[in-house]
Amino acid sequence: MAFRFKTALNPVPPLPAPASFAKRYPIPVVVAGHLVLLAALGSVLYCFGIIRYLPTNENIARWDVYWYNLIREQGYSYSATSMSSTAFFPLFPYLWRLTGLNAFHMGLLNFSLFIAAFTWLAQQLRLPGRWALLLLSTPPLLFMVIPYTEALFFVFATLALLGLHRGRLSWWMLGLLGCGLTRSASTMFTPAVLFTTLLWAAQPGQVRRALQWGGAGLLAITSSVGTVAFIQWYQVGEPFAFVATHKFWGQKLQWPQFPFASPSGINMLWLDALALWVGCAAIATCLWLAGRWLQQRQRPLPALPPVVTFALGYCVSIALFILLYQGGSVWNFSRYLLATPFFVVLVWYLGTLPAWPWPRYLYLLLATLGLWQVFGAYTLEFDNFGRGQALWYFALLTGYLFAYLTLRQLRWQREVIMVLYVFNLVIQLHLLECFLQDYVVQ
Amino acid sequence: MAAFDSVFWRVLGAWGGLSLLAGCGAAPEERCVLLSSDFEQFEGWVSPLPSFLTTERAHSGRYSYYVGDGAEFVAPYRTTLEGCAFMPSRLRLQAWTYLTSGLIRSTKLVVEIRCHGRRPDIWRGLEVSQVVRRYQKWEHLTKTIHLPADLAPTDEVLVYVWCPERGAAKYFDDITLEGWR
Numbered sequence: 001m002a003f004r005f006k007t008a009l010n011p012v013p014p015l016p017a018p019a020s021f022a023k024r025y026p027i028p029v030v031v032a033g034h035l036v037l038l039a040a041l042g043s044v045l046y047c048f049g050i051i052r053y054l055p056t057n058e059n060i061a062r063w064d065v066y067w068y069n070l071i072r073e074q075g076y077s078y079s080a081t082s083m084s085s086t087a088f089f090p091l092f093p094y095l096w097r098l099t100g101l102n103a104f105h106m107g108l109l110n111f112s113l114f115i116a117a118f119t120w121l122a123q124q125l126r127l128p129g130r131w132a133l134l135l136l137s138t139p140p141l142l143f144m145v146i147p148y149t150e151a152l153f154f155v156f157a158t159l160a161l162l163g164l165h166r167g168r169l170s171w172w173m174l175g176l177l178g179c180g181l182t183r184s185a186s187t188m189f190t191p192a193v194l195f196t197t198l199l200w201a202a203q204p205g206q207v208r209r210a211l212q213w214g215g216a217g218l219l220a221i222t223s224s225v226g227t228v229a230f231i232q233w234y235q236v237g238e239p240f241a242f243v244a245t246h247k248f249w250g251q252k253l254q255w256p257q258f259p260f261a262s263p264s265g266i267n268m269l270w271l272d273a274l275a276l277w278v279g280c281a282a283i284a285t286c287l288w289l290a291g292r293w294l295q296q297r298q299r300p301l302p303a304l305p306p307v308v309t310f311a312l313g314y315c316v317s318i319a320l321f322i323l324l325y326q327g328g329s330v331w332n333f334s335r336y337l338l339a340t341p342f343f344v345v346l347v348w349y350l351g352t353l354p355a356w357p358w359p360r361y362l363y364l365l366l367a368t369l370g371l372w373q374v375f376g377a378y379t380l381e382f383d384n385f386g387r388g389q390a391l392w393y394f395a396l397l398t399g400y401l402f403a404y405l406t407l408r409q410l411r412w413q414r415e416v417i418m419v420l421y422v423f424n425l426v427i428q429l430h431l432l433e434c435f436l437q438d439y440v441v442q
Numbered sequence: 443m444a445a446f447d448s449v450f451w452r453v454l455g456a457w458g459g460l461s462l463l464a465g466c467g468a469a470p471e472e473r474c475v476l477l478s479s480d481f482e483q484f485e486g487w488v489s490p491l492p493s494f495l496t497t498e499r500a501h502s503g504r505y506s507y508y509v510g511d512g513a514e515f516v517a518p519y520r521t522t523l524e525g526c527a528f529m530p531s532r533l534r535l536q537a538w539t540y541l542t543s544g545l546i547r548s549t550k551l552v553v554e555i556r557c558h559g560r561r562p563d564i565w566r567g568l569e570v571s572q573v574v575r576r577y578q579k580w581e582h583l584t585k586t587i588h589l590p591a592d593l594a595p596t597d598e599v600l601v602y603v604w605c606p607e608r609g610a611a612k613y614f615d616d617i618t619l620e621g622w623r
Binding site for chain 1: 543544545547548568569571572573574575583584585586
């Protein structure tokens, strides 16, 4: 150990004070604060009777929990003429079986997994504390408390994204493999991996590395599909039962019908509309990048981090799936898109961009206002709302969206985040209460 | 004198305005009523009362249209577009509903126009479970349906409630269907 002695001739500059835990690890502190605030708000609203239900082992086992529980208890079953459990992927129900927990405790484990993964992701991305707080309040994150696959998917998708971000090939592969075993994500990931590889390889001197990562990614995806097919073949004798059964959920290739709607109703529709907006923005960005890729001999391709390209690719795949396979129903859109680390990565990247000129927001505003017409916002097709009421609904939605978009260059960023955060938490608790009452929340 | 002038000009203006309105003649009818029911009119005429009527709850009067727990269909109302003196370009359906809980599942207040093979039928449903978020109180419903130009007065209009998922009980009252020019 070296000692330094202060003398008149050799003044030693004072050692910097050791950084406090909060400064070294700001995200865990923020996350802990969020948990306290969530518990405080939830308990106050419950105590005052504003929300009437808290999760219990009985009321949390709703909707798809039935299917996961069925797989957990009995393994897979398949019917060629009706809905069956083969639509659901094995990792979550078998993990549930392994833990031996009941539905409520599995929900708690899910929430803990999500909190850990989010903390790790936000810390690694060096997300500002306020932004982390805001992202933790994203309303569709209510599904992290439910015994659904959302939390496990979040964990593995975080692993894949951070593998890409930190250059850890093993994380990347394990993350993709885990995602592919948790949810039917392989169809979403394959185009995203190909697109990411294509753009990555176009960067100077990156061809070999991009091909290596792309190949490894496809290998992981194929392995996950193969494993699921084997398990289902072994149990029900039909290797691709998870594909065949989807038509009983109304998911088949079809033209979307207008106006778009959500069986979850107007309290989820605005979130699904936001997810649609993110999906459309991702499609537009990827088309622009593809155009620039074609012009790369004339001008260099923008150097977008692969983790962002992959997140964009995932959003495009989800958007195309919802638009082409659900016939105009946008339900599940926000769950599939906003309750994922891909959304976190996109918001993080948006926050790192330099301020945009205000006219750009004007163009975005016009495009956004045009997009709302798919819900019949301006033509009395938005059921049960008069024209003025529909305009007000979508004006509020537009304001909410643009608060996020302009946040990084707003003068009152702190105040806006505070308002959004509290509003989001109330919505999160409201939607959770609806779910617990067996209302349609998907 | 100034006050007299003011009153004079007001009277003159009013007289002129009324004369102009009179000169224009009666404005053409803008809407017609194809259905307007508060479900009170059956009492005394039909015995026993139809099973879809109940006095358990009512938005107005004593009776409402009741869809029981687990029921899929209830009796439809039938009329024709001849009920309108003109061929409407859109229909406006309005009703009041009382939902016992959010467990009503998919519940559609349907307007169907049967064209008897002359052209494809029209089928439009207001998904009640998507738009009503308050339970155990009467809530207003409205839906506008745009119609194609090639409908005929003899085309049949049906209004009914369809519950494909046979959810919890629900009540409807004061249902109106208007045709708009």
